[in-house]
Amino acid sequence: MTFIDIVLRRPSYGWQDESGNLVKPSPGQLFKEFFKRLNIVHDKRNWLSFMSWAKVLCMVPFLALFIFKFFSWPLLLAAFVYSMFVMGTHGTIWHHRYCTHRAYKFRNGFWQFVTQNLTVSMIPEEIYVVSHHVHHAKSDQPGDPYNAQGGFLYCFLADVNHQPIASNLDEGQYGRVKTLMKHTGVQANTYQQYLTWGSYQHPARAIFAWIANWAFWYGVFFLAGGHALACTLFGAAGFWAVGVRTFNYEGHGKGENRQRDGVDYNDKDQSINQLWPGIVAGEWHNNHHLFPRSARSGFKPHQVDLAWYYIKFMSMLGAVSSYQDSKRDFYERYERPHRAARSNQLP
Numbered sequence: 365m366t367f368i369d370i371v372l373r374r375p376s377y378g379w380q381d382e383s384g385n386l387v388k389p390s391p392g393q394l395f396k397e398f399f400k401r402l403n404i405v406h407d408k409r410n411w412l413s414f415m416s417w418a419k420v421l422c423m424v425p426f427l428a429l430f431i432f433k434f435f436s437w438p439l440l441l442a443a444f445v446y447s448m449f450v451m452g453t454h455g456t457i458w459h460h461r462y463c464t465h466r467a468y469k470f471r472n473g474f475w476q477f478v479t480q481n482l483t484v485s486m487i488p489e490e491i492y493v494v495s496h497h498v499h500h501a502k503s504d505q506p507g508d509p510y511n512a513q514g515g516f517l518y519c520f521l522a523d524v525n526h527q528p529i530a531s532n533l534d535e536g537q538y539g540r541v542k543t544l545m546k547h548t549g550v551q552a553n554t555y556q557q558y559l560t561w562g563s564y565q566h567p568a569r570a571i572f573a574w575i576a577n578w579a580f581w582y583g584v585f586f587l588a589g590g591h592a593l594a595c596t597l598f599g600a601a602g603f604w605a606v607g608v609r610t611f612n613y614e615g616h617g618k619g620e621n622r623q624r625d626g627v628d629y630n631d632k633d634q635s636i637n638q639l640w641p642g643i644v645a646g647e648w649h650n651n652h653h654l655f656p657r658s659a660r661s662g663f664k665p666h667q668v669d670l671a672w673y674y675i676k677f678m679s680m681l682g683a684v685s686s687y688q689d690s691k692r693d694f695y696e697r698y699e700r701p702h703r704a705a706r707s708n709q710l711p
């Protein structure tokens with residue numbers, strides 16, 4: 365068993381059967397696991413998943429106020445832009461490219477903090493980061509925390525059922541989790557605190573950061589457009605947090621091979637480039653699996669990548685000190701050979 369096999373908390377139905385095939389739990393099993401792992405009375409080490417979904421629930425009243433009290437077409441447009449483009453792109457910039465893949469470096473902690481808090485905070489870093497390393501190591505294999513072959517619910521409930529870190533790591537293994545998370549600026553639990561809380565982050569610090577972030581953004585939105593705008597954008601953030609949980613299923617072809625010739629060059633897994641997640645969040649997912657450490661995933665002219673524009677802009681400001689850009693490699697190793705092969709086939 366390697367570290368990557370044991371770092372995530374194993375679901376009660378397991379990852380694979382005795383023959384090494386993916387276990388595909390029924391919807392009943394998935395929901396049972398989901399509610400068991402949200403139960404903080406039964407086990408307080410479930411606190412982080414509980415907090416993550418509590419944040420979503422807290423957004424429901426804001427969304428309801430937007431729809432039933434403040435609704436207007438300009439506000440709907442604001443909600444659309446905020447939930448799709450702003451929240452989506454921020455997830456790529458922060459959780460995905462920086463926290464997980466270290467595709468770029470900040471000049472200092474100030475710019476890192478600004479980037480971390482660029483939007484209303486919804487997804488805890490450790491839930492995303494550690495499990496995403498496992499996703500890359502085991503894409504579409506048993507153990508992949510959001511294996512699309514497990515079905516929609518398998519992926520949709522993954523942040524509770526499959527993504528939290530294991531609660532029985534030894535001190536050395538927990539040390540490796542700390543190594544994966546250290547550069548994010550999220551402060552680590554001691555090993556003793558980890559044993560108590562089952563997490564990398566301490567709940568007191570997580571709750572403080574949550575309240576401070578939400579208070580700041582509610583204040584900013586309120587000053588800009590009163591309770592109407594603040595409720596709209598908070599509701600939009602909640603809407604995004606639910607919607608983003610569908611991405612991992614879609615981004616790997618809904619469990620089927622949907623890769624296209626000349627579009628998806630990485631055939632080691634079933635990831636696909638899709639127009640909408642690409643445009644709103646820079647998630648050209650097949651490109652990303654080809655070059656996971658690249659700060660840019662949109663390589664072709666039509667592959668808009670707002671996350672990359674932000675990173676590049678921050679680099680021009682001096683806030684980002686270095687980044688990786690795999691565009692040239694992409695053309696040399698995949699796009700040009702493909703085009704050459706295709707033109708040779710022509711009569």
Ligand SMILES: [Zn+2]
Nearest residue numbers: 499503635649
């Ligand atoms: Zn993927």
Ligand SMILES: [Zn+2]
Nearest residue numbers: 460496652656
């Ligand atoms: Zn990734």
